[in-house]
Amino acid sequence: MGQTASDAIVAAEHGAVVEQEGVRGRSPWQLFWYRFRQDKLALTGLIIIVLLGVLAAIAPLISHGIVHHGPNQLFSNTMLTQGGIPKGPNGQFWFGADSAGRDLFVRVLYGTQTSLEVAVIATGFAVLIGTVIGLIAGYFGGAIDTLLSRTMDVVLSMPLLLFAIGIVAACSTTIQGCPIGPLHLTPGLPIVIFVIALFSWPYIGRIVRGNTLSLAQKEFVEAARSLGASNARIMFREIFPNLVAPILVYSSLIVPSNIIFEASLSYLGLGVPQSIPSWGRELSDASDWFTVAWWMLVFPGFFLVLTTLSFNLLGDGLRDALDPRTGR
Amino acid sequence: MSQTQVPEPLVTSEATHGEPLVSVENLTKHFPVRRGIIFQRQVAAVQAVQDVTFSIYPGETLGLVGESGCGKSTTARLIARLLNPTSGRIVFDGQDITKLSSRRMRPFRRDIQMIFQDPYASLNPRQSVGQIIGAPFAIHHTEGDTRKRVRDLMDRVGLNPEHYNRYPHEFSGGQRQRIGVARALALRPKLIICDEPVSALDVSIQAQILNLLEDLQDEFNLTYLFISHDLGVVRHISDRIAVMYLGHLVELATADELYERPRHPYTAALLSAVPKGRAGARVTNRIVLQGDVPSPVNPPSGCPFHPRCPKARLVGNGEVPENCRNELPPxxxxxxxxxxxxxxxxxxxxxLERMAHA
Structure with a gap:
């Protein structure tokens, strides 16, 4: 199949007809996968992300089954010196201990869970909102577009961290948080996810709007309209499938920035609560100790860099594979 | 501004009989040109189609020719109700469809279909051929086995029904246009508007598609509005031909009559520009028109063709006559x-050849 497959790709890419016997038709997704596989860096990124996902999912199993330490278990006697300085990595504590004498390996492992959870859920909401609003703005145009596009501009022009700090701080004063309509933004994960989604949907919204604007002018949309298709059908059946590629690319590039966002909030002490481990909080902790306890900075930092780098590589690879016309 | 109503039928041929399938009356389309960011005001209008009146009879092919930007595609989109006319009337099968809402228009969509110019842009790259040709059935919720119908259609237009699950990028331009034809044919429409259906194709492929369109017309008793800037193609396929210039309908006659005895100076100039393909053909002097097509935002007064018209200058001894400059000829x-x-x-x-240089 190897040689024939690549021939088919070449022929298909040149718009030629593939008529030989034994050559199967390929959907755009099969073509995408074929190209994506060639990109070793992106493939590495994908594998690392999958591994991190698996690690996050089985974090309780590892912590209880292998190292026998819980994330909030204190080992003040064994892992802190007389003066209260944490001890470095050893056979029992692979990444050493943090300032409170907790197992840093387990903390980092659970931190993966938090980071991926927050970033992926927040990005998911951002993509959902951004796609719907971008589609509506780009498809209907006119006053609707003006209103929605200016809204996106306003959100993007807000000083992100300042507003985020304000909202998180304001909603974290009581246990009820801020009930906004049906949303119950309780302190902790929900409020962090809300804030991140709130500030990242316009990125997707703009991309979707721009692509929709050009797609809506295509003759296939006109053809659908001349067949009597409804606006909803044209938006979701004709235009949306052509948006999947850019949405996929941009969401994979937003995920790492959302991971950093969560880490920044946690670093400032505004992210997830103390009891939930987070890379940002570990790093914040480390800032007081790294001169004497390098591991506190290195391990959470390494995982943060590894994760964001992997997502960026994946995003670049996706873009190259989904749209072969844009060169590097 | 309204034109003198010419009694119906305007022009007949062997193919025109009975009541017209489509009549457009004084059809006009202006696209507003707006300025300003939030408070937009209209500063001008592109007068794309201006007071056009003609009819299409069941079973015939009406050719519509003119150079780029003369309003022929806009006319097609107005008839297909993809655009809303500024004024005028469109009567389809005895019913005024000019102002129907999109919901009321839906039943008529079955009867009016379009074939588009660019076979690469008119097919959704993310849908398989089966989905594309099956879309009309899905949209109109028709009963029956859609898959079988799509396969029959593919077979009828000369595509291999086994390619049902393939994607548009796997086909050549000609095959893609066949997909477009199959989609237009799916609901057995009465009128098919062909908007330059062969302009984007290789010459060798053009003939195949034209023959297919002619065969389908005989088989399903279709009526075509055939738009093209290729005069050879239009003559081949049309019963009657309408010529447009700068949004105006300037001449309408049966195909042979128009080609042999053009009466409007613009048509004559257009026809003289057709390359003669025969060896030993009489070497004719082309009528080379002076200047560019005027902007449809600010069209000339009087006859839209007067600034470039060789005949007008001849009549007025170098000067364009008063009535050409000031009055629109009906x-x-x-x-x-x-x-x-x-x-x-x-x-x-x-x-007119020599006149052009007079």
Whole structure:
């Protein structure tokens, strides 16, 4: 199949007809996968992300089954010196201990869970909102577009961290948080996810709007309209499938920035609560100790860099594979 | 501004009988040109289609020719109700469809279909051929086995039904246009508007698609509005031909009549530009028109063709006559079955070539 497959790709890419016997038709997704596989860096990124996902999912199993330490278990006697300085990595504590004498390996492992959870859920909401609003703005145009596009501009022009700090701080004063309509933004994960989604949907919204604007002018949309298709059908059946590629690319590039966002909030002490481990909080902790306890900075930092780098590589690879016309 | 109503039928041929399937009356489309960011005001209008009146009869092919930007595609989109006319009427099968809402328009969509110019842009790259050709059935919720119908359609237009699950990028331009034809044919429409259906294709493929369209017309008793800037193609396929210039309908006659005895100076110039393909063909002097097509935002007064018209200058001894400059010539009968909008139509056999340089 190897040689024939690549021939088919070449022929298909040149718009030629593939008529030989034994050559199967390929959907755009099969073509995408074929190209994506060639990109070793992106493939590495994908594998690392999958591994991190698996690690996050089985974090309780590892912590209880292998190292026998819980994330909030204190080992003040064994892992802190007389003066209260944490001890470095050893056979029992692979990444050493943090300032409170907790197992840093387990903390980092659970931190993966938090980071991926927050970033992926927040990005998911951002993509959902951004796609719907971008589609509506780009498809209907006119006053609707003006209103929605200016809204996106306003959100993007807000000083992100300042507003985020304000909202998180304001909603974290009581246990009820801020009930906004049906949303119950309780302190902790929900409020962090809300804030991140709130500030990242316009990125997707703009991309979707721009692509929709050009797609809506295509003759296939006109053809659908001349067949009597409804606006909803044209938006979701004709235009949306052509948006999947850019949405996929941009969401994979937003995920790492959302991971950093969560880490920044946690670093400032505004992210997830103390009891939930987070890379940002570990790093914040480390800032007081790294001169004497390098591991506190290195391990959470390494995982943060590894994760964001992997997502960026994946995003670049996706873009190259989904749209072969844009060169590097 | 309204044109003198020419009694129906305007121009007939062997193919025109009975009641017209489509009539457009004084059809006008202006696209507003707006300025300003939030408070937009209209500063001008592109007068794309101006007071156009013609009819299409069941079973015939009406050709619509003119150079780029003359409003022929806009006319097509107005008839298909993809655009809303500024004024005028469109009557389809005896019913006024000019102002129908999109919901009320839906049943008519089955009867009016379009074939588009660019076979690469008119097929959704993310849908398989089966989905594309099956879309009309899905949209109109037709009963029955859609898959079988799509396969039958593919077979009928010369595609291999086994390619049902393939994607548009796997086909050549000609095959893609066949997909477009199959989609247009799916609901057994009465009228198919062909908007330059072969302009984007290789010459060798053009003939195949044209033959397919002709075969389908015979088989399903289709009526075509055939738009093209290729005069050879239009003559081949059309029963009657309408010529447009700068949004105006300037001449309408049966195909042979128009080609042999063009009466409007613009048509004559257009025809003289057709390359003669025969060896030993009479070497004719082309009528080379001076200047560019004027902007449809700010069209000339009087006859839209007067600034470039060789005949007008000839008549006025180098000066364009008063009525050409100030009055729009109505579409009038120059002889039986032949109408032209010109104050000084050419006489049959009159040579314009030399006049162009007079």
């Amino acid at each position: 579409l009038g009968e120059v002889e039986t079955n032949h109408v032209a909008a010109c104050w000084y139509p050419l006489e049959p056999g009159e040579e």
